[in-house]
Amino acid sequence: MATDSQNLKTAYRPTHDEAARQAFVGALKGYVNGSMESQLAAEYDNQLKFDFMEKHGQEPRDRYQGTEAFRHSHLYQLWGSAVYTSQNLMWETVGDTCDRLEPAFEARQAMLAKRPTLGSLELQDDFVPPDPIRHVEIHRQPGGYFGPAGSTDLHRGMHYFGTVELYRNAKGLGDGSVAVGEPSMGRYLLGALQRRFDAIKPRAVLDLGCGPGSQTLAYKEAFPDAEVWGVDLSAPFLRFGHLWAEDQGVAIHFRQANASDTGLPDAKFDLIISHILFHETWDDILPAIMEEAHRLLAPGGIFINGDTPYQPDRLSIPKQVTNHWQVINNGEPFWTRFADTDVKEALIAAGFEASNVFADYDPLGTGEYFIFGGRKGT
Ligand SMILES: C[S@@+](CC[C@H](N)C(=O)[O-])C[C@H]1O[C@@H](n2cnc3c(N)ncnc32)[C@H](O)[C@@H]1O
Numbered sequence: 001m002a003t004d005s006q007n008l009k010t011a012y013r014p015t016h017d018e019a020a021r022q023a024f025v026g027a028l029k030g031y032v033n034g035s036m037e038s039q040l041a042a043e044y045d046n047q048l049k050f051d052f053m054e055k056h057g058q059e060p061r062d063r064y065q066g067t068e069a070f071r072h073s074h075l076y077q078l079w080g081s082a083v084y085t086s087q088n089l090m091w092e093t094v095g096d097t098c099d100r101l102e103p104a105f106e107a108r109q110a111m112l113a114k115r116p117t118l119g120s121l122e123l124q125d126d127f128v129p130p131d132p133i134r135h136v137e138i139h140r141q142p143g144g145y146f147g148p149a150g151s152t153d154l155h156r157g158m159h160y161f162g163t164v165e166l167y168r169n170a171k172g173l174g175d176g177s178v179a180v181g182e183p184s185m186g187r188y189l190l191g192a193l194q195r196r197f198d199a200i201k202p203r204a205v206l207d208l209g210c211g212p213g214s215q216t217l218a219y220k221e222a223f224p225d226a227e228v229w230g231v232d233l234s235a236p237f238l239r240f241g242h243l244w245a246e247d248q249g250v251a252i253h254f255r256q257a258n259a260s261d262t263g264l265p266d267a268k269f270d271l272i273i274s275h276i277l278f279h280e281t282w283d284d285i286l287p288a289i290m291e292e293a294h295r296l297l298a299p300g301g302i303f304i305n306g307d308t309p310y311q312p313d314r315l316s317i318p319k320q321v322t323n324h325w326q327v328i329n330n331g332e333p334f335w336t337r338f339a340d341t342d343v344k345e346a347l348i349a350a351g352f353e354a355s356n357v358f359a360d361y362d363p364l365g366t367g368e369y370f371i372f373g374g375r376k377g378t
Pocket of ligand 1: 133145185208209210211212213214215231232233234237256258259260274275277280281286340
């Protein structure tokens with residue numbers, strides 16, 4: 001059981017065998033995302049594109065026609081089953097570590113519950129997450145993001161949190177040097193903020209779609225005097241986030257709410273950040289979230305978001321096809337609809353001035369990240 005000298009950060013340790021299995025899954029995922037996708041691209045350039053042209057008199061123009069070109073490729077079918085299997089194995093192996101450690105996390109939660117809290121946790125008993133996300137097992141996470149009403153589980157948050165670095169490294173967006181639970185992406189987004197704006201000293205910071213809260217800690221680390229808030233739909237994630245933050249002695253206020261309707265006061269925040277929130281929202285909710293962010297910002301406040309860089313106009317047809325496959329088969333149902341969205345237009349429609357919005361790409365690992373947002377007029 002975790003004690004004060006061994007907090008949850010040090011308690012979260014895969015055993016030798018779990019670590020070996022997780023390393024295997026990471027290597028398998030790295031292989032299917034890297035080498036196998038390169039082989040698919042070569043097959044397309046050398047053969048499939050020409051077969052399609054012979055049949056249709058033109059090259060594939062979009063992900064749908066591209067998928068048609070790939071449909072009978074044995075390599076594509078093998079790639080699909082390898083991605084699917086590696087995702088299952090990821091949940092299984094990380095799940096073993098989380099299931100083994102959940103009692104220690106619960107014991108720590110019970111112990112911390114006896115002390116005054118630094119931050120807070122506001123859950124709503126009758127909260128119903130919006131459609132369609134509440135019916136989807138995002139990332140094919142077993143059981144999804146939302147537990148049954150009245151549940152007190154920590155494992156949904158633990159399982160998500162346990163997979164973040166493994167998944168990121170296998171996508172080429174990390175180098176394997178970051179321990180599970182370090183707020184590496186929060187820190188990265190703060191770097192993206194610094195690259196775009198002069199230093200700021202926010203009084204209050206909001207992490208929209210904070211999930212299990214592990215990235216939120218980066219904002220308190222960077223701005224120790226600021227009040228830091230995290231809002232998410234998922235009670236299990238927030239419950240985990242509250243425990244994780246309190247365990248590390250970090251004051252964060254977690255609130256269960258839709259990012260489009262947080263219930264927080266006008267102009268409360270000088271900085272609003274989201275990390276991979278928007279590619280998990282349907283396009284009818286995205287404009288409302290942007291309006292809410294604009295309402296919550298104080299004059300001169302900054303809204304900055306980091307998300308998936310899969311806008312189709314910058315992707316080859318094979319990459320559009322493999323992304324589309326993930327949408328259909330691998331628990332990423334909103335990826336492409338988000339990628340099709342003109343976020344600058346949406347930000348302007350939400351109230352940001354055209355001269356104050358941005359949407360571009362920053363390097364990350366061997367890839368890139370999509371960074372977008374706006375500054376509220378003064
Ligand atoms: C991919 S997770 C990212 C979590 C966290 N930002 C991180 O980086 O670890 C996306 C999160 O967005 C949340 N989410 C999706 N739609 C939302 C909405 N409309 N309002 C609030 N949170 C939302 C999900 O519950 C999930 O926790």
